[in-house]
């Protein structure tokens with residue numbers, strides 16, 4: 001199998017095999033640029049050159065789970081915990097959302113820190129500004145999903161992180177991949193568009209796992225795709241592990257554009273200084289962070305990055 005054959009298939013929108021995906025994940029240099037060009041071309045055909053911006057509100061870092069890659073794991077006993085109240089969250093939306101940048105996302109650890117009534121009140125407030133609201137608060141029950149949808153949330157983000165069931169069980173001890181996929185299916189039946197994705201560079205992950213992640217992204221018919229670089233985060237079980245490879249992650253982003261029809265593909269904050277390269281590889285949205293500085297430093301799932309604030313100049317620059 002040659003990479004050229006895989007490029008031809010991608011250019012003709014034909015299905016590529018797992019082995020071809022593995023080769024493409026490894027590609028560098030001129031070949032990598034060719035991959036990016038194909039992905040960028042598809043993005044521009046679908047949605048032009050516009051970069052969408054998601055105002056992500058990191059509402060609370062309280063979590064009942066102990067995921068090994070995550071800095072806000074319940075196991076991180078030294079991390080100060082916070083919960084923004086509903087009025088604070090509404091104020092963040094009032095002050096940071098300009099009505100035309102794209103999406104609002106409510107994110108927090110998986111916990112009962114917020115009642116479903118509070119979540120729905122936030123959704124209804126955000127809905128005054130934005131029709132494209134994403135919820136990323138982990139697993140809830142079916143009745144609660146229905147209430148969130150009825151209140152106006154359009155998208156639900158549940159990253160599968162890895163499509164390898166054994167690895168999933170290790171990195172997310174409280175869950176199983178099959179359960180994650182069951183929740184995704186329930187959310188879809190209710191009417192949500194689904195956001196999901198993977199982490200590139202997890203300990204013991206191999207390229208065939210990432211190729212399988214891409215095939216799962218395709219199967220799930222996603223609205224939002226998020227591939228992030230594994231970043232060892234202080235206080236997590238994986239704090240001493242090696243950071244994931246950024247070029248492999250960029251290739252994964254480009255391939256997610258080419259193998260799925262997802263309208264939105266994230267240029268992840270975990271790419272750090274290289275996040276703009278993701279736009280040339282087919283990504284078309286970024287996150288700005290809504291949580292105030294005083295608490296954002298405790299929302300340590302991003303590998304210690306600095307907070308990217310909403311800034312009209314940043315938005316204009318991205319779309320220049």
Ligand code: SF4
Nearest residue numbers: 063065067070073109
């Ligand atoms: S990944 Fe999500 S569920 Fe797991 S510990 Fe972190 S916040 Fe909690």
